[in-house]
Amino acid sequence: MAHLALYRAWRPQTFQDMVGQQHIVQTLQNAIREDRLSHAYLFSGPRGTGKTSAAKILSKAVNCERGPAIEPCNECAQCTRITSGSVMDVVEIDAASNRGVEEIRDIRDKVKYAPTEVRRKVYIIDEVHMLTTEAFNALLKTLEEPPGHVMFVLATTEPHKLPPTIISRCQRFEFRRVSLEEQAGLMREICAEEGIVAEDDALKYIARLSDGGMRDALSLLDQISSFTGGQVTLDHAVEATGGLPAEQFGRLASAIRGGDVSAVLREIDDMMRAGKSADKCLEQLMHYFRDLLLAQLAPDAGGSSGRVADPEQLKEMAASFDRGRLFAIIDLLNRYQNEMKYAAHPQTMFEIALLKLCSAKDGASSGPPSSVTPTTEGSSGETARLQMRVAELERKLDAVVKNGVPAAAGGGGPSASLGGSGSSGGRSSFGGGQAAKPVRSRVKLDSFLASQGTPNHGQALSKWPQILQRVKEERVTVHAWLVDGEPVAYADDTMLVAFRNTIHRETTEKPANKSMIEGVISSILGHPSTLATVMQKEWQEAVAGAAGNAGGEAAAGEELRLVHEDGGESSREPWIDEAVRMFGEQLVEIKD
Template structure:
């Protein structure tokens, strides 16, 4: 007897045989019972999830001689002939090979004729996204208002490629990937019926490899059963599919953690000798570390993982890694997996990726937990500094208010407490005055120069780079703003003297100067002052100097030149002899 592939032999023939699409099955069965069937349906979802099978079952349900019925009997002549594909009124069209406008026009002409063999005509258009734009336009009107004896069922794996006008004319059902539990139960049932002996781990691994597609799972099972003579083991599945056992992944992970470059390269060479492909190894390793991250971050994460057979083993390995470490490894593997698609020697890139993971600096690997602790410490330090800053600003405000009150009340009568407040409030002003650059005139002249405009345009990038270096310095430095550039010096004016003094500390100032040098492309020196002093300096430079009023002696003439009091001669010159009276 001719062998039939398992996925064909076990294709669902009724709604109850379908696996994992209960939300769709219930809706269709209720629509049949209540006679509320639509004229057009759109079945979308990943491959192998039952779209075409559901379409054929629906065609049998509406044309069953005992129906329309929620479950086709599969015994009447109509059901058996539709299953065999021998009914001309139930037409399955492959849109990938009949994608032109002429084929759709031919379909549109035949739609108007009444069915001859069954109750209702059903057109199943598979891979409908392959139709051309002209074919879709030809189908639109018929799809919207077909004759009452016609039903359209469109199936596609890429619904985003369909025009919105087509989607709006159909009832859409999204098929989901079949869950691992449902796939495993179905595979066990088929193995039992077909006389195949399969290990539990082998069935679970096949279900995971299929990525939620029941057809793919049955194809893998059929292939391995043929190879092993009906005795399916976990090791045989790995050998046939090119997979790597979890134990080997664990060994490879330990070599990466220890930085054992020699052991890691030997393991890669062993994989290649076994006939495994580098891109498949990269994909499986990426999944493995992804599952480790899920197990580490999410309690009871075995339902979220793709390759975990025993979550307890994964939990032990996950404890050896930190979250930061796993994130770094996944980023590296993902980067090289993308590059591998265009590589002539993918094995070389695979080796380079693992070598890079082995040589990540110690502070990023072994000290990952210390980094996490340091991040927490930085966050607490920032919050503490902000509280201290708020308290200092409040004290400064009270001191300034006290100083104003003291100045308004007069020197002799002011209370002693106000005098002390005034003295304290004046202290910051004296300190800030001392920080005014000596060459202020040159800074003012260069405040609109092209060099300053470049610094101003890149200021946000400079602040962001300082934040990435150390967030605490950024918290103080962001209070300042650039006001001028003179040669290699960048003048930054601060609104608050506390922020300026903290920025001026040697370690903080050195970090900021290094960041500015990287962003601007040349060595820079940071110069600071108070913003109020800068504004006063600009205002003073804008006002012309006032000439002092001086009394000048009149031109030398007869009587005035012998006068010993110049101001008397000036008065006589201004007001005349008639108005000036001189008294001894």
């Protein structure tokens, strides 16, 4: 037999050929032996694990001339014809291309007629999750009360997309991924039968790439053996599948560990000249560092490690990396892999990711993983963040001493945000010990207005693009909210950002988001800094008011405020307050 189309030649023809699915095979054989077959089965699991093959074997077992038997003979006329697909009572339907209600109605109309050639009609619907809602509704009644001579076998890789009403009317079997050892063992037998000379390392490499799918493994083996003329070595397997050799991973990891930018760029250049894709290289590199991490955390994991390299070759390299740094490297590579999907120049993103790993070689903690925050900011960024938090707590304490009430979330000075919440618990104690709603926060803008034109003001605002880029690298979702804002002033180590949209401003003001942004600002500016926010319209009114009252005391005492729901006095009409209470401030616009 020529070693071409190995999967078609070695496709399972009996239940005993089903590799790695012994629990399903035993259940189905017992049901056939005891004549307790269900009218509908649902086979779900990853691709290439034998769902459709099991459905055809089941259809042969129940219709075999020598059966029903726990194994089809594959010799009688019925078995051979079902294998070739020439029995009109055993119908295989691809739901991806026949997903409409008309096809299902046609099945519903035909199931009531008895089979003409075999014992039982069998409908195999592959990729059943692709059916439309109307088609599922048409199939539902047939599954609920089918004739006794009909059996349905539904196969899918995404069972969560099926309606619960369909799933509840089927016996469900979960096909699992085939283990690396089982795949390598079967491929070894096939190579012996087909006259293919294959190295064990090459077979294990193919099994790792197939991700538990026997069909994919045999297809890769067929491809590589055709490429090499029947001589399958590890180098041939890596070259034929477009992968990277383990030695190249080792060189890249060594260069990253030592911060050798020139070596990293040379390796990237070699990959690109060899025709490798940047996104695939980054994905495989991330799996390599994952293997290094597993070599540290679970050296005896066996088959669960070594996706792109032999686990034995990983131990020495893993010992030279700090555990915290491995977490940080995997986190950064995963982040750049997500961004690479939308990048116009993936190779540039790949280069930036590796160069950033080189520049952050001292940034990871040496403590246990639980104490590690995956970040590339380094120890200097952590120090700046801690100094910023200390300064914020000092401002809150000053506000308590001066005002006798809890300071707002942003502090009592100019760093407090307009419309910020109350104390950390969101409650203040007033008469009777009742928990009042957040107090109204007032912020004096004179220091921000006076800072216009000063050197510190201009230097701080000029670094806003760098701040945005760093925030995007840290957390792209926060960047999406922050980009709506525009820096308008910098005073007393506080950057004031004016927003056009209230929702964007409120999301930015959330403690976790604000803390991260303040850490970035402190790192870029080189000293602890805080963030304050204001609506753009209010800032423009403040600037206009300051210009109109230049030289007067009114400008010096200019205050802006945003009124929250509270129990205090309000200068608005009662019906306005009622509208705000009913619909929320975001939906109420007040016009004179």
